[in-house]
Amino acid sequence: MKTGGQLIVDALEANGTDRLYCVPGESYLAVLDALHDSPIRTIVCRQEGGAAMMADCHGRLTGKPGICFVTRGPGATNASAGIHIAMQDSVPVILFIGQVASHAKQREAFQEVDYVRFFGDIAKWVVEIDDASRIPEFITRAFAVATSGRPGPVVISLPEDMLTSMAEAPAALHYTRVETSPGEAELDRLEALLNAAKRPFVILGGTRWDSNAVQEMQRIAEAWSLPVGCSFRRQMLFDHLHPNYAGDVGIGINPKLATAIKQADLVLLIGGRMGEMPSSDYTLLKSPYPDQTLVHVHADAGELGRVYRPTLAINASPSAFVRSFARRKGQASPSWARETERLHAAYLDWSTPPETGPGPVQMGLILNYLGTVLPDDAILTNGAGNYATWVHRFYRSRRFATQAAPTSGSMGYGTPAAVAAKELFPDRDVIAFAGDGCFLMNGQEFATAVQYNLPIVVIVVNNGIYGTIRMHQEREYPGRVVATDLKNPDFAALARAYGGHGETVDKTADFAPAFERARASGKPSIVEIKLDPEAITPTRTMTQIRDKA
Numbered sequence: 001m002k003t004g005g006q007l008i009v010d011a012l013e014a015n016g017t018d019r020l021y022c023v024p025g026e027s028y029l030a031v032l033d034a035l036h037d038s039p040i041r042t043i044v045c046r047q048e049g050g051a052a053m054m055a056d057c058h059g060r061l062t063g064k065p066g067i068c069f070v071t072r073g074p075g076a077t078n079a080s081a082g083i084h085i086a087m088q089d090s091v092p093v094i095l096f097i098g099q100v101a102s103h104a105k106q107r108e109a110f111q112e113v114d115y116v117r118f119f120g121d122i123a124k125w126v127v128e129i130d131d132a133s134r135i136p137e138f139i140t141r142a143f144a145v146a147t148s149g150r151p152g153p154v155v156i157s158l159p160e161d162m163l164t165s166m167a168e169a170p171a172a173l174h175y176t177r178v179e180t181s182p183g184e185a186e187l188d189r190l191e192a193l194l195n196a197a198k199r200p201f202v203i204l205g206g207t208r209w210d211s212n213a214v215q216e217m218q219r220i221a222e223a224w225s226l227p228v229g230c231s232f233r234r235q236m237l238f239d240h241l242h243p244n245y246a247g248d249v250g251i252g253i254n255p256k257l258a259t260a261i262k263q264a265d266l267v268l269l270i271g272g273r274m275g276e277m278p279s280s281d282y283t284l285l286k287s288p289y290p291d292q293t294l295v296h297v298h299a300d301a302g303e304l305g306r307v308y309r310p311t312l313a314i315n316a317s318p319s320a321f322v323r324s325f326a327r328r329k330g331q332a333s334p335s336w337a338r339e340t341e342r343l344h345a346a347y348l349d350w351s352t353p354p355e356t357g358p359g360p361v362q363m364g365l366i367l368n369y370l371g372t373v374l375p376d377d378a379i380l381t382n383g384a385g386n387y388a389t390w391v392h393r394f395y396r397s398r399r400f401a402t403q404a405a406p407t408s409g410s411m412g413y414g415t416p417a418a419v420a421a422k423e424l425f426p427d428r429d430v431i432a433f434a435g436d437g438c439f440l441m442n443g444q445e446f447a448t449a450v451q452y453n454l455p456i457v458v459i460v461v462n463n464g465i466y467g468t469i470r471m472h473q474e475r476e477y478p479g480r481v482v483a484t485d486l487k488n489p490d491f492a493a494l495a496r497a498y499g500g501h502g503e504t505v506d507k508t509a510d511f512a513p514a515f516e517r518a519r520a521s522g523k524p525s526i527v528e529i530k531l532d533p534e535a536i537t538p539t540r541t542m543t544q545i546r547d548k549a
C-alpha cells in the first residue's frame with residue numbers, strides 16, 4: 001500500500017523522469033513529500049507560468065515530456081501560459097495540478113477550477129484521477145499521449161484526498177513510444193512527383209525531429225539538390241551555412257524567399273503545419289487549396305488535410321520520414337540546382353547585417369558578433385517582440401537542439417527557457433533574448449538561475465516601448481500612441497540585486513567586452529542593450545512606418 005503521492009512519483013520515475021519544475025502548493029503536499037526521497041531533481045520556480053515554460057523548453061530540446069507541478073486555481077491558471085505554448089508548438093509536457101479534495105468539489109471550494117473545461121481547448125488531454133490505484137495507468141498513458149502523433153501538453157488534476165489515500169496499484173511501466181512511418185507506396189509517389197517537378201521547395205517544421213534526422217535531411221537535400229527553408233522558430237532544423245539552406249520562413253520573410261515559395265511547383269512540407277505566421281497569413285500556401293503541388297508529411301493524420309488539401313499526404317513523423325526517404329537515390333543533376341544555389345546566396349545576403357542604422361547600437365552587428373564567438377551548440381532562447389527579428393534573421397543557426405522560442409508568439413518565454421536549458425546542458429552556452437517588455441513578464445525566473453547557479457546570459461533589448469505593438473499602432477493609427485510606453489528599471493542593477501552580474505551597453509562597440517565579462521563572471525547575467533526605438537525593424541525605422549501610414 002502506498003499513498004497517491006508516492007504512486008505518482010514512482011510512476012514518473014518508471015517513465016524516465018529525472019527532473020521536474022514546480023511551484024509548491026498545499027494541495028499536493030503528498031507528492032512533494034514523496035519527492036523528498038526520490039532521485040528526481042525538483043526545480044523550484046518563482047511563478048507557474050515560468051515553471052510551465054521550463055517544462056516546455058525541456059520537452060522541446062529533449063523530445064521527452066517536460067514535467068511541471070503546480071497548485072490549484074491561481075497556480076493552474078498561471079501555468080496555462082506555458083501550456084498554450086506547448087499546445088501551439090506541439091511540445092510534450094505533462095502538467096500536474098493539486099485539486100481540491102473530493103468532498104468539497106462542485107461547491108466552488110477554495111481555488112477550485114474545473115480543469116477539463118479550463119484547459120479543454122489548449123491541452124491535448126485533460127484528466128482528473130479519482131482513484132489512486134489507477135495512477136500508473138493514467139501516467140503511463142499521459143506520457144504516450146504527450147509524445148505520440150502531434151505531441152502536446154497533458155494536464156492531470158490530482159484531488160488532495162486521492163493523493164493522501166493509501167492504495168495498492170501495479171508497478172508503473174515505461175510508456176511505449178509510438179512511431180509513424182511512411183509506406184513504400186507514398187515514397188514512390190513522392191519520388192515521381194519530385195522527378196516531375198521543375199521548382200521544388202522544402203519546408204521543415206514541427207517537432208519529433210532529432211539530430212540524426214536533421215543529418216538525414218541534409219543528405220536528402222544534397223542528393224536531390226533541394227532548397228530548404230525552416231518554418232518560423234524552427235531554425236535549428238537545418239544548418240544555415242549549408243549550401244542548400246534558403247532561409248527562415250517566418251515573420252518578416254526575405255521577399256526573394258517568399259517569391260520562390262509562391263512560384264514553386266512542389267512544396268514538400270515536413271513536420272510543420274504552416275500556420276498563420278510561417279505561411280504569411282496563408283499567402284505562401286493558399287488554404288484550403290494551394291497553387292503548388294503539396295506533399296505534406298505529418299505524424300498526426302488529423303493535421304493532414306486540416307488546413308491545406310495536399311496532393312500527397314504522408315502520415316509519418318519527420319524523423320521516420322527522413323530516415324526512410326534518405327534511402328532513395330536522389331537525382332544527379334536536377335534542373336533546379338542553380339535555383340538552390342541562388343536561394344542560398346540570397347539567404348547569405350539577407351542575413352548579412354547593415355553596418356549602419358538609427359542610433360548608436362546596431363543589433364545586426366551584435367548578432368553577427370555572437371555568431372562568430374558562440375560555439376555551434378550554444379542554445380538561444382527568446383520570447384516575442386521585434387527584438388527577436390534580429391535574432392532570427394542575423395544569427396546563423398548550425399545545429400539541432402539549439403533553439404527554444406515559442407511559435408505561439410508568447411512574451412516572457414526566453415528567461416525561463418534559458419534556465420531550463422542551462423540546467424539540462426550545463427556545459428553549453430545559453431543566451432536568452434528578451435525585450436524590456438518581454439523580460440519583465442517572467443524575469444522573476446532570473447532568481448531561479450541564481451538559486452541553482454545557472455550562468456545564463458540574458459540580453460535585454462531595451463527600447464523603452466512595447467515595440468511590436470507601437471509599430472502596429474503607428475501603422476494603423478499613426479501618431480496616436482496609447483499604452484506602449486514603458487518606464488523601466490535599471491536592468492544591470494536588477495541583475496546585481498538578484499545576486500547576478502549586470503552590464504549596460506549604449507553603443508555597438510561596448511557589446512563584445514560587456515558580453516565577455518558577463519560570460520566570464522560565472523554568474524547569471526543580464527546584458528542590457530539600450531536600443532533606439534527608431535530601430536524597430538532591420539528594414540524600416542519607426543518614422544518611416546509612421547510616415548507611410
Ligand SMILES: Cc1ncc(C[n+]2csc(CCOP(=O)(O)OP(=O)(O)O)c2C)c(N)n1
Nearest residue numbers: 385386387409411435436437438466467468
Ligand atoms: C503574453 C503576451 N502578451 C502580449 C503580447 C502582445 N505583444 C506582442 S509583442 C509585444 C511587445 C513586446 O515588447 P518588448 O518585449 O519590449 O519587445 P520589442 O517589440 O520592443 O522589441 C506585445 C505586447 C504577446 N505576444 N504575448
